[in-house]
Amino acid sequence: MKIKGIAHRGYAKHHTENTLPAFQAALDLNYTHLELDVQLTRDEVPVILHDTTLDRVSAGSGRVKDYTLAELKELRLKNGEQIPTLQEALELLKDRIIVDIELKQMGDLYPGLEKIVLQAVKDNDMLEQSFIASFDHYALERVRSMNAKIDLGIINSGASPALFALAKELRANYISINHRYITDSLLTQCEQEQVILIPYTINQEEEMKRYKQWQSVLICTDELESWAKIYTNH
Numbered sequence: 001m002k003i004k005g006i007a008h009r010g011y012a013k014h015h016t017e018n019t020l021p022a023f024q025a026a027l028d029l030n031y032t033h034l035e036l037d038v039q040l041t042r043d044e045v046p047v048i049l050h051d052t053t054l055d056r057v058s059a060g061s062g063r064v065k066d067y068t069l070a071e072l073k074e075l076r077l078k079n080g081e082q083i084p085t086l087q088e089a090l091e092l093l094k095d096r097i098i099v100d101i102e103l104k105q106m107g108d109l110y111p112g113l114e115k116i117v118l119q120a121v122k123d124n125d126m127l128e129q130s131f132i133a134s135f136d137h138y139a140l141e142r143v144r145s146m147n148a149k150i151d152l153g154i155i156n157s158g159a160s161p162a163l164f165a166l167a168k169e170l171r172a173n174y175i176s177i178n179h180r181y182i183t184d185s186l187l188t189q190c191e192q193e194q195v196i197l198i199p200y201t202i203n204q205e206e207e208m209k210r211y212k213q214w215q216s217v218l219i220c221t222d223e224l225e226s227w228a229k230i231y232t233n234h
Helices: 020-028 069-075 086-094 113-123 137-146 162-170 184-193 205-209 222-232
Strands: 003-008 031-040 047-048 098-103 132-133 151-156 174-178 198-199
Touching: 003 020, 003 151, 020 086, 020 132, 031 086, 031 113, 031 198, 047 113, 069 132, 086 113, 098 113, 098 151, 113 137, 132 137, 132 174, 137 151, 137 162, 151 162, 162 174, 174 205, 184 198, 205 222
Parallel strands: 003 031, 031 098, 098 132, 132 151, 151 174, 174 198
Antiparallel strands: 031 047
16 A cells, blocks of 8 residues: 655664665655655766765765765765765656655755756656656746646645745646645645645644645655554544
8 A cells, every 4th residue: 555645854863864775764664755856966967865964864064066976976874875966866756755845955055956956867767767856946936847747745843825926927737835834724725725734844643633634735754654653544
């Protein structure tokens, strides 16, 4: 049975986040969606890493954008894994799960990131198996201007009625909001507007149970086994 939910950075509870083993673990649990984060190297290769710096997850330090891919591949994450490229991730995930690609764009931090990531998705024939999301809504505008087909996800820290207008303008089917801001009226509006709401990041079982009845909700979680148990318990 497919588990309707988003594996946040793969199965990061039992594997290093945003690594191929973490992604494989989410596949093994039969999740429908997987979220990953994309940065850009100095030589403009998209790589999978949440932070704009290397300090938290590796023995390296400094900004991802100041390293070439070859230099990053020489580093090791805390479990000995390499930082994967977007290409390596897409090759693993193709035809197996829907991929939520979060662009870690911030203004002009990564010039060309949107075009490069979109091209990678197209090259792997995954336009219908992916959606591109970002806190940077200008980045989403750029993606839409380059491609009319790929789905988009608007990420915002809080709730706002402006998000629904922007979703219509960008033809974005996903709105992602910090779970603390989500009310029943917001959930109802998402169903009426036919927008998929992604509450992030939900790890408490009692809160997970709240969303099981809502068809418009796709929860994002680190607790993959807990949500799988709740989702399959009819």
